[in-house]
């Protein structure tokens with residue numbers, strides 16, 4: 001693998017040589033800079049993978065240099081070094097798109113660990129970019145997002161079988177997008193101008209499900225006050241999507257098998273067969289083969305349904321799809337109808353990439369939707385993400401170690417911190433006034449300022 005270049009910028013020569021020593025030992029090429037202006041120039045010349053830069057530097061400070069870099073060299077990752085306790089700089093750095101920040105004094109182990117993670121993350125995302133470029137020429141169903149190899153297989157199968165009237169069984173864990181695939185099959189088929197009718201086989205008790213699917217004649221059972229057409233009839237010339245087929249009772253399975261064989265149905269309370277022209281798509285998150293072995297699912301029905309199987313890969317096996325999905329959901333779930341899509345910090349995205357997603361894409365969508373609300377449409381950082389409990393957190397979050405890590409408590413703390421910051425801004429940094437505006441004792445405000453490391457807030461010149 002090609003040697004990576006890291007630019008180290010600090011006006012303090014002892015810090016520079018310390019970092020240079022460490023990083024060269026680990027096999028990186030190191031370029032040095034002493035001012036923000038120099039950083040911007042040298043990044044253009046040497047195109048480093050990573051810039052590690054102090055906040056305080058002559059001419060252009062680290063924050064200003066960072067905002068310039070994000071325009072001139074947006075692909076360069078940046079780590080910012082801040083003095084311990086200056087959380088404003090850290091927050092500002094993250095808002096401007098720094099990968100992470102390191103507080104001084106730092107431990108060498110932590111630096112080398114963080115650098116390694118930046119490089120790994122860059123490798124992963126650049127592979128995704130290549131893949132994405134390759135695939136963009138291929139046909140893709142509009143609303144299904146993700147270009148991983150596993151998803152490309154899914155698209156290929158959809159493309160091959162959509163036009164055929166063959167029955168399709170879509171399998172996969174909950175939240176992997178089975179229903180989306182069913183829709184894609186329908187809208188890419190010759191039946192697209194007909195209806196797609198969806199029925200969840202788990203939602204209704206057996207007798208109601210039967211009436212729902214087959215319809216009924218007036219008076220055929222208690223409550224059947226009028227004649228009613230069933231879902232099979234309503235799906236005529238279109239597609240019927242039988243969701244959670246693994247939950248269907250054995251007697252209903254027998255009836256479904258008859259529909260598959262004859263393409264005819266009879267309403268409950270009638271013996272008049274009605275021809276239906278339907279395509280059947282089923283989905284389940286159960287292992288139907290196992291259900292067959294346990295005699296909970298008819299094997300003859302299984303073989304008829306499983307003519308074509310599309311198995312949806314779990315999200316944890318295609319993490320390279322996460323950035324595109326995040327982007328998709330940020331655009332879908334805006335803070336308000338007129339708001340621009342929120343942005344996400346590199347560090348928060350990294351968290352999303354690390355998580356295992358037991359609830360798959362649905363869980364990711366929920367997490368993004370909540371984060372948009374919690375960040376009020378501003379840049380999403382890991383503070384708005386619900387995984388505060390895993391190890392390494394304390395080490396990584398530096399200044400926030402005193403805040404408890406449950407999702408609820410974190411959200412409340414974030415809200416409290418925002419309120420305090422706003423009051424401090426509105427009061428131009430006058431703490432007595434801020435306490436009065438908040439309706440709390442000054443002593444409590446002082447304690448909170450300490451807890452949230454807001455000592456220097458608002459920075460001079462930036463007060464509202």
Ligand SMILES: Nc1ncnc2c1ncn2[C@@H]1O[C@H](COP(=O)(O)OP(=O)(O)OP(=O)(O)O)[C@@H](O)[C@H]1O
Nearest residue numbers: 143144145173174175176177178179180285361362
């Ligand atoms: N690849 C994807 N691209 C965009 N959105 C997706 C994708 N996969 C899933 N989603 C979204 O995630 C949510 C869950 O998807 P869907 O309902 O299709 O899952 P499912 O496999 O049917 O889950 P379950 O088994 O729990 O019913 C939906 O809002 C869907 O739009």
Ligand SMILES: [Mg+2]
Nearest residue numbers: 178179243283
């Ligand atoms: Mg579903």
